[in-house]
Structure formats: structure tokens, C-alpha cells
Amino acid sequence: MLQLLNVGEAIAFSPYRPERLFCILDMNAVLADLGPDIDALYANEIGSCVRNKCQDVLRRLGDCVKATLIGFKHDVVSSISTNVFSGGGFHHLISYVLNYIGNLTDYSESLNLLLEDGNREDTVLFSPDLNEVSEEDDVSGSLMSPYFQSLISILECNLEDKSKLYKDDSLLHLFLMNNIHYMAQKVKSCELRTILRDEWIRKQNGKFRQHAMNYERATWSSILSLLGDEGIHNTGSNSISKTLLKERLQSSYVSFEEVYESQTGWLIPDKQLREDLRISTSQKVIPAYRSFVGRYTCYLEEKNIKYSADDLQNHLFDLFERSPRSLHNFHRKANTVPMAKQTFFFIDRTYKEVLDNDVRPRKNLHAFISNAYPPPFIQVMDVFTNYQPLDQESANCKPLDQEFAKMDLGSSSSASKLSVWDEATLSSYNNTSNSTG
Template sequence: MPRKGMETLWFSPKVSSSSSSSSSSSISSSPTLSRFGFNSSSRPSFSDSIIERSLDMAEPMIMKWNTETTTVARVTSLFYENRPEARDFIKTVNNLQKAMHFLAVDDSSSEKLARAQNLMQMAMKRLEKEFYQMLSMNRAHLDPESVSIRSSRTSIGSSLSEYDDDDDESRVANELIVSEVEDASTVAMTDLKLIAECMISSGYAKECLQIYKIIRKSIVDEGIYRLGVEKFNSSQVHKMDWEVLELRIQKWMNALNAAVKTLFNGERILCDHVFASSDSIRESCFTEITKGGATILFTFPENVAKNTKRSPEKIFRILDMYAGISDHRPEIDSIFSFQSTVNIKTQALTSLIKLGEYTRAALNDFESVVSKDSSKSTIAGGGVHHLTTDVMSYLSLLADYSNILSNIFAESPEPAKKKSLPESYFCFADSDASPAPAISVKFAWLVLVLLCKLDTKAKQYKDVSLAYLFLANNLQYVVVTVRSSNLQHLLGEEWVSSHDAKVKQFVTNYKRFGWSQVIDSLPSEPAAVETPEKVGEIFKKFNTLFNQAQRKQSVCVVLDRKLRDDIKVSIARKIVPLYRQFYNAHRSKMERERNFAPVVRFAPEDVEHHLSDLFFGNVEIGSSSSFESSPSISRPSRAHLEKGYTI
């Protein structure tokens, strides 16, 4: 067999160290060697020649790039200057390692082994330098974002599709940029993997990992810092003013997506690639690199939830944080899937739990504040109370987080208050097959607490009709707000219809107590009245009662345009036709009387005009001046609530 053939047999780079060991231990009995005339007695000369050949081939290559012997080797990167030669260098080192393994088994004290060990140390120093330079000089190409781009052709395609088809130059330019970044990243990752595998198989895993961990951990830590995430303990969070803490929360929200999707995801991809040959190495490496930054990131929400004084307006930031973690749970579980990173996933889950607990407690506090509202002043004109506008504005904003709140209350539902209330109020299906969602019950309960408080406030009005108008105004505001927000999806159309009917009932009661005497003063059959005296009495009684009712009701206000028109039309239909019939039937008769003017004070048109002027009371009603029964009802912003919650 030619010498080249034997070299290939013994030192092929595709043969692992374990197989090399197996081959060397069975050299004397190899059938292949027997066919070429080699037996156990010829083994020393055979091994000597092969080992000698291997060392002779390795020495010039390794010495050329020895950092301690040549100036060029000290200032030049092997992989940067000549990648084909770099691959030959790796192949040479792998073959040297196999030769050393054979020598260690055959003659551990030979001079050849000492020579091989010396060459291996030189080679490893070279590879350590190359590994360090590659990680340092390629930071731009090995940053998590570039690695993430390389790993996801889908994201690249999506980003390119955003450009207009007509803008060919822009699209081509961006394709070239993406391709260039991807190619540079791919080359760097491939070379790092080549070096890492060579160093690990040669017994220099510790040196390789030390370099990798130091550089990559600094990149991750720097990335967390640049994203604006800082480490705060419980005491620091507790002492922060809300305005300052809110800015920190906003920074955290902005950082979360980039940290999970780019920073940690890119680091996991790179680590998996470079150390693909060893599951244990890539796990320990990734864990040590990311655990510090990830712990800071996922501990912050827990600290906020545990050390922030509860108040209704703060709940929105808490829900934003909950949504951020919840939305990224799949990526977090995938990226930190190692057993050694379970604490990171546990921390993210703990933060979710604490944020949920804060939310439930804050809503209970909100309920308590509403139920304990002790303001005694009545709203002039029976208008919409500021408690109604504030509570419904708050609930309508909360309803925008209905999906998040559903998860929070599903995870730890409160004791059902529904059972102590009539099913007709909730209007939910009440069966084991279709139980009411916990969050729907919660919102229905909070609205009920408000309505009960409004019932109490209505009793402060001395005039019964004004009390019913107050209830009609406020319930109408509640119904309109529900219809124009996500509350409708939570409470359901049946709930809205039921409370619409209650508004109509309040209006009916208002008309009965406010206008029934005026209506009853007119005879049901106007033409049946015969004597002028009787006619005069009816006119005088109507004048007095209408005057009193009109004067009393002139201060009343109905903010909802549709409700206002409905009430006026309804009252006019009850009064104007009867009065017109009576007026037309007896006007000529009364004109002949001496005191006609004081008796017949209102023409039917006058009555209509007076009624049409009702419910525009010139008073400030609650915290808003008017509202309309339409989906475009104006709602205060979250910022407005956060600046000054008035309950």
C-alpha cells in the first residue's frame, strides 16, 4: 500500500477520536494490514513511520502560525487572511490529535509524544487567538440581530415584501445588504464552530468556553443595558415616584420584545450552532451567558407588582406588562428550554402571577372605593353624576384588556357573587355546559355596584320625579357607554336590552310623578264640558299645574339627545292633543267672557314651545356637558384617568 493510502486510513479528519482509539487498539489484528504483510512483529516500525510522517506534516504548518515565533503570526488572522489554509490547519491539528492518542496508548513516555504535545500546545494557542479575534472582530456580524436574520429566511422575505414592487432599485439594494449580512454571519459562525469542535476534541474545551462566555456574556449584558433595563431591588422600586416608575415600565415594555425575539433568541441560535457537537456544553454555555440579563428582565415586573401601592389608574401599566410576558411565553419557553434555565422560565411565570394578583386586588380596591363613595351633594337638574362618568370611563378602558383580564380571572377566579344575585340581572347562561366567563361576571358586578350607589344617591332628591330622571339619565349613560365599547361583548346584548328597558321604566315613572297632574287636569272628552264656569275652572287649573310643572322641570337636564327627544315627544303627546281639543272646543265661548285673557293663558302652540324648551338646564352636569347616543361617544383617554382619578 502506498504511504498516502495509509495516511488516509489512519488520519482521515472524518474519523472521531473514539474510533481512532478503537483502531489503534486493534492495529495488530487488522485484516487490511495483514493483507499488506504487516503483522504484530512489524507494528513498531509501521507506527513509527506513520507517527513520524504525521508529526513532520504538522510541524511546519503549526510553526508557521506560532504566535511566539513569527511576527506575521502575531499580527495576522489565519482565518481572515487565508480560509483554505485555515481549514488545512484545523485538519492538521485533528490528525495530530489522533496521532497523540495512538502514542499515548502505545508509548506514553516517547519523545514523539512530547514533541506532539508541544506542537498541540502551540496549535491551541493559535486557535485560542483565532477564536478570540473572530468573536471580537465579528461583533457586528455575530450580534443577536444578525444571527436572527440568518436563521429566519421568512422574516427576511417579509421585510423585503414591504417595499413597493415598482421600486426595484430599493429592493435589490436591500436584498444585497441582507445577503451580505447573512453571508458574513454564516462565515463567522461556521469558522467558530470549526475551531470550537477542534479545541474541544483536543481537550481544550475549558479554554474555548472561557473565551466564548466572557465575550458573549458582555454582549448580552451590554444589550440589556442598551435596551434600558436596569437592575432594581424591592426597596428601590418601592421608593420610586409613580411617574418615574412608569417611565421605567415603558422602557421595560420597549425592551421586552427586542430582548426575547432578538437578543436571547439570537444568542441561543449562535450557541446551538457553535457547540452543536455537545448538548451539555451548549446548555451550560448559554445558561451562563444569559441568566444574568434574563433574570434582571423578568424580575422587574414582579418587583413592580409587589412593591407598588395599588390604585385604579396604575392597573393599565400592570396589564401592559402582563400582556408583554404572556404574548412572549412561547418564545421564552422555547429559548430557555434547557433544564439549567428552568429558573428563568419560573421567574417569568412568577411575574405573571404577581401581576395577576395585583390586578385582581386593584379591581377589588376599585369596587370598594365606588361602594364607599359618600358624596352627599345632588347633581342639579338630575343630570349624570361624576361617579357615573368616571366609573364607566374606567370600565370601558379596562374592557379593552378583556382578553388579558379573562386569563387573569380564569387562573384564579374570585368567589362567585353571581349566586347571591338574581340571574335576570346578569343575563348570562347559567348552566354547567356554558358557565358565565369570570371576567364577564366581574364587570357585571362592578356596574351593579355603581347602579346600587346611584340608587342611594337618587334618594337624596326631595322631588320624586327628579329622582327618577336622575336614575334615567345615569342608567342611559351606562347603557350608551356599554354599547360604544368592548363592554358590550363582555356583558352581552341581552344585558343591554334589559337595562334599556329599565331606562324606559325610569322615564315612565318620571312622567307619572312630574306631569300626571297636568295631564289629569284635562277632561278625556273635551267637548262634553257645557257650562262656561266649568270650562273656566279647567283652564285655570291647567294654567296653574302646567306653570308649576314647567317651572319645576325647566331646571332639569337630559344629556342624551335621543332620550331627551323621546321624553319631550312622549309628554307632548299626552298633553298637547287633549289641550288643543279642549282649547278649540271652548275658545270662542271663553272669548265672550269679560276675563278671557287671565283664564286662557296658553294657546296649544305655547304649550308645545314650553315643552320643547325643557331639559336644557343651564347647569354643569357631572364631569361632562353633553353626550350622544351613538357609537362615537367621547371617552377620556387613559392618560386623563392617570392624571387625576376623581372617585
Template structure:
């Protein structure tokens, strides 16, 4: 019987155990359901209060409701599951709207424009504007981008760090709720508006090519300087900061952050680049070359940051726009460089310098070339943009040599406008000497080389010799009696001196010498040799030719002239007074007693004309001492 009943007992035991297990499961399921109801009540209370008081608790309540929704979705056999699901989903819909409002509120509250002073404080000290900027800008000699390689920029805090995680949580909730487009729109509008306002406060404005073309050069130059500063601030500070904010707000989850950032920054980037485009496309002129190089430099400098800030396919259009501007600036700068060379050679200004000094074109071109050498590295990059070879150094030398040759060709043409050949050579001597001296004192020496310097020094010497020959030929001719009338046998013996030269001829030559010298003095006292060393060497060269001829003439024929008169003595006194004012009375006394000696009488007679040598070839101010006159008088 026991054996027969044993299977029946086992079945009953198993049934009882299963019943107990089912009861336990039911109780646990009931407890779980009750717990979900309890969670729902608490979450509902938080949702109804809204996110303003405690955003973190609010977001936790939303997560709780999402868990409840998943629970009842997987337990649809519970007869009240559909009702509770509808209730929970309704709460989630309400929470989504409130979260969106909170996100908008947060973005609006913490998306204020940055004041310019705050941005300037984030710049390296060398780039910060000072109170004396206006004065300093008028006398900037240093190349603006020197030393910027190691400059440190401090990215400003655009949104408090404690707020960014909350924004990220909200953004994730909105995306999970299917409201990503609303989320992206709020971000674009708030951050985009803040960025545009920050740039406006700085002074950024959108200008067209026509706007640029209408500006006076001084105004345009100032705006270009500002634009360079704005570009650095925009890329290195504002856009870099905005990119970090975007990455933190949309960190994790399924966000299209590159597209969001691109759409947010587009208007600001277009405004910034539009000015650069307008300048690059405006009418070319030589003075624009340096600002074009400055603009090209800053775009090259910012290229690495642009690549990082605008990474991703969505931002490719802005990367390409920036790169396109860099290439346009390079192209315009190169064309302007070529225009300058042509403009130098074809400069048709009719204005000539009446005194033979350095022409304004010469100083302009030399200063232009010297300034170019502040941009050597930039010019090499410029040539690399369009050259296939690596000979950028020689390319710069070739272009510089062509500019200098164009200047010399133009000066040769201008020199032909002078009616006086002596002034022609003086003009060329002054200008080529200025070119040589300037090159020797600048970096152009290393580019043009010693051969160029030596070749042009020879040109200076050739023109100095030609000036000396042409200007002083008639004066020296007056001191020669060869071929003069009466120097042959046509005169009577009484009229001839021991050299067989007519006294009348000698007197005529004395008179001619004085006349020629006075005329030369009147004319050349208006001429200028601005370089002191060149001026002194020229004076010495003239003296070395003129004084020996004069002494020789006096030695041979000095006794032929009439005795010195009181008028001559007074002239001598005037000359001596200029030389030695304190010794004038003593000198006049000594000279008066010398009149009895015929040779000294005639020698003294010609001291006065030679005093004019000191006034010739001045630097624009008549000297107070009479160098040649003094030297000649002391030889007495």
C-alpha cells in the same frame, strides 16, 4: 572456518547497524533540540514585544512556548532541559500577564454604553418614540400591545464581530494558564458596567415601594409607560445581545459561561425588576388596573426571551425573579379589579347632578369597562393564573355583569337624594340609557348579551313613563273638571255652562293650568336629557298626552273665558315672532281679525303658555325654534 566466523560477522554487522541508528537518532534529537531552541528565541522575541502590535502572532508565540514546554518536559534526560523549561515557563508567565492586560484593554475599549437613539432604531417602528410623543401620549386610544406579536427587533452590535474571536482566543489562553477567575472578573466588570450605563442613559432607575407611593399619579403613569419600554429594550435587545457576546467569548474550552453571564447581568436585572415590584406592592387604586395589566402583558410577552437568555442553573434565580414579578402583577391586578367592583357599589360621593343628567360615576365606570375589553386576552390569562377551570370567558362576563349591577345599585341610591320624584326618574332614565347605549356600541355587548340590553331598555322605558306620569300629573289635572267645586248642582243656572260646570271653576282651571305650566317650565328648563334621540322621544310622549287633553278642554270650555286683550295679542305676536320672524306683521294682522270669533280668541290665549314645551328637557342649550309651540299654532 567460514562457518565458524559467520556468527561473529553477523554480530558485528548488527552492532554497526545499531551504532548507525543511534547516531541518526542522536543527530535527529539534536536537530529537534536545536529547533526548539530556535523556536524559543523567536517566540521570546515576540513575547517581549508584547501583544499590542500583532495579537494573533503573540498568541501563536504563546502556543509555541507551550509546545516547547511540553517537549522538554518529555525529554528530561537532556541535561539542559530543566534550565530551558524554567526559561520557557518564565516567558509563559510573562505572556499570561500581558494577555490578561490585553484582554482587559480589549474589553474596556469595546464595552461602551449604547446611546438611546441607537437602541430606539433597533425597535419595531410602532414602538419607536417620535418627536410628537408627548402629544400622542395624551390621546392614546389603541391598546399598546396590539400587533406586537409580529414585531421585528434588530439586535444591536455591542462588540465588533472581528474582535470576538480574539477575545475568545485570549479567554482560552487565560483559562489554560489557570487565570480563569481574572478572565471572568474582567468580563463581568466591563460588560456589566456597559449594560448598567446603557440602561441609565435610557432612564432606568432603582425605585422602592416608598418612592412609588410618594409619586403623583401622572408622574407614576409616565414612569410605568417608560418601564414597559425599558423592559422590552433590556430583554429583547441588550440582554439578548449580551448573551450572544458571552457565548462567543467563552465558546469552547472549559468555561463556566452561564455563571459569568448571571453575575454580569444581576445588578441590571435587579434594578429593572425592582420598579415592577414596587408598583405591584404599592397601594391599590382603580386607575392602576390598566397599567398593571400593561406591565403584566409585557412580562408575559418577554417570558420566552427570559427563558432563553437566562438558561442554565446559574441563571435560575433571575428566571424565578422575573416569573415572581409576573405573578405578583397578576395578583395585584386581580385584587384591584375586585376593589373596583366594591368601590363602584360603595361610592359614597354626596355630589348629585342637579339637572338629572348622566352622573360622572356612570361615565367613569362605563369608560372603565369599555377600556377593559381592550384587554380581553390579558384578562383571560389573568383568570387562568388563579382559576382551575377553562371558563375564563364566562368568568369575564360574570365580573363585568357584577360591575354593571354595582353601578346600577349605586345609581338607585343616588337617585333617592332628589326631592322631586320626577327628577329621580329622569336621572335613572338618563343614566341607565347611557349604560345601554354604551354597551350596544362596544364589545361589552358580546359579553353581557342581548338579554341584559333588553332588560335595561325596559328599565329606561319604565323610568321615562314614571317621569311623564309624576311630572305632568298636576298639569293634566288642571285640564280636568271632574270633582271640581261648582261642577254639581250647587251653582245657579246662570253660572253653569252647557256641560253643567261653573264658569268660575273653568276659569280657575285655566288659571291653574297656566300656573302649573309656568312652574313646570321654570323648573324643568334646568333639567337635561343629553341624548338627542331619547330627548325627542320624551318630548313626543309628553305632547301625545298633553296636547289632546288641552285641545279637548279648549273645545269644551274655550268660550267661557274673557275675550282676548291687546296684551294677549302682543304675547301672541311675541310667540309668532320667535316662530316666523319674517311673517310677524302678516300674522298679527290676521290674528287681529280673528278676535271676533270667541272660540278662536280663547284658543289663541292658550297658545302662548305651550311655547314653553320647547325649552323643557334641553340638552343644555335652549333651542331657537319652538317645536310644540309651532305645531300647536299651525293646528289653528
């Protein structure tokens, strides 16, 4: 028995290592539970040395626990970094301390017993900011509550200090948003919630949302200003300067590409938070870009528009994956689906004209479309322009609504699908049309 107690004493005298605390607490709890049995087993005078040794080891284990708690708190206070935490994700200190505290709350009963056996000075030593925690605030009734509250307060200050190392305001706010959100979620999911209370969680939720807004402002306000109407008019006139307009659009592309290249290398570990910020950003940037390009389309050439709104939308959803990318070699693909939406009313009107009036559409509609839209739509208009009323039962003609339902205007093989009649019928019709003038 003495040999077993000697092991406990050796552990109590071992060098400070915070990760040993939980083993020491387990050992202390087991030995405290065995205390009555040891007293009964060694009740005679000869056994007094064993009883005394047991009490001495318990006291030393308790002192070791208190020293470890104080040492751990000192480590958090003195954890000063001179290097920026790359990517803006969860800082390892924040996750380590919160996991450590979360595990400690499972030992609250044992820790409270140790503090009850000690002096009130112990709790003051644990919490030098004890005067900041009122009795009304401490609803848990735990003697360890001031320690936990003080440790969280120190962690918040430490986090703020680490954020000041960032020179990029966008990354600074992203870092604080990530870590404050992580702290709030971690506290919410463990026993710390009863100690820090829901009010603390609500306050942290407000803080991380504010940092999310500050991130958006720091990152996107300059790009959004480029997509405004100011500064693109000729001097002393209300007319639009095409040169200034093109320069403004190109500047917005350069700025977007810089953001993309840097922020695809940043990280938001929480999936829901990552999606929420992407969506929020998209709701601000995409409508502004779409509106700007839409307002000034008549002043721009196709080559001036490097990205479609859908392109930008997709690129925004590449951000915060910690996978750096570049858009320098990006080439916009022809996107016929949005154009289909834009011109569908022309096609629909012509289609109705064909079916309802049974007459050939006007030739100038084909010319209008061919000047504005890509080959697939020219193929569509060819169908209408060359339409000859035939009996629907004819082997050479198929109902238009069935054929249009089969068309895939967004595919590379669109043109091959847009011929409704066989070549012989079209050739015959064209010859007839040409001969009649």
C-alpha cells in the same frame, strides 16, 4: 435587565390606584411575551437569578391586577352619596365605571390567563354573587364574566340607592331614565354585550321606558286633570261656572310655569332621548289644552287665555337643556296664522262668491268677522265688501287670487299688504256706493 425588572416590581408594590391597572396589564403582557426570550438568553446557571426575578415580577404584577380589581369593586360598593345629583343627568360614577369596564373587556384574554394561573378562589372573591350567575347565563366562556356581571349588578343597586335621595318624583324618574338608558347604550356598543347578553339590554330598555312613563305621570297628570271637564259646573246645575272655569285655566298656567321654570334646568344628555320625551309629552299635553280651550272659548275672554297651543308647544321644547328659564314676563304675541286657518272657510266662501257670481258680498259678514278676529282679517273682509266687478285687464284691478297669494297674514306688515286696489279706485267706488244708497 435586573434594573428593568426592579421597575416592574416597584410598580407592583405601588399603592392601589385603579387607573394604573391598564398600564400594569400592558407591562404584564409584554413581560409574559418576553419570557421565552429571557429564558433563552439567560439559560445558564448564572442567569437563573434573572429568570427567577422575571417570574417573580410576573407573579407580583398578576397579584397587583387581582388586588386592583377587587379594590375597584369595593370602591363601587362603598360609593355612598348623601347629596342629590343636580339636574338628573348621567351620574359621574355610572359613566366612570362603565368606561372602566369597557376598557377592561379589551384585556379579557390577559385577565383570563391571570385567573387560569391563579386559584378558583380568586373568581369567587371577584364575584360574591357568583351563585346568581348560572353556567347557562354565561355564554361568553370568560373567567372574567362573573366579575363583570357582578359589577354591573352592584352598579344598578348603587344607582337605585342614589335615586332615593330625590324628593321630587319627576326628577327621580328622569335620573333613572337617563342612567339606565346610558347603561344599556354603553353595554350595547362594547364587548360587554356578549357577556351580559341581549336579554339584559332588552330588560334595561324596558326599565328606562317605564321610568319615562312614570316621569310623565308624575309631572303632567295634575295639569291634565285641570284640563278636564269635572268641577267647572255650577252647583246643582249643568251650566258652566265662568269663575270656576277661569280659575281652573289659571291654575293650569301656574302649574305649567312651575314645571317650565324647574325642568328647563334639568338635563337629558342624550339628544334622541330628549327629543323623544319632549314629543311624547307634547302629544299628551297640547291636544288636551287645545281641546279644553276650544270647548270653552265662548266662556272665556281673550285676556284669560295666556298661552296659545303653539306657545305651549314651543315652551315644551325648551325643557331638559340645563338652561333654567322663567315665563313670568311672557306676553303672548297675536298669532294670526292659526286664526287664518280657523276662518279660512269664511274667506274662501266669500272669494268664490265674488269670482263665481260676480256680486258684492253681504255687509253682515264683515260685521261678524270684525267682532271675532283681529285687524288683518278686517282688512281682508274690507277687500271683499268693497269689491266692484271690473274688467280684469283694468289697470285699477288685479286678480284676487294673485293678491291673496302674496299676502302674509302672520306678519306685522299684514295690513299694508291687504289693500288690493289703489286709494283712488276705492274712494271712487265708495262714493258711488254711498250715493246709490
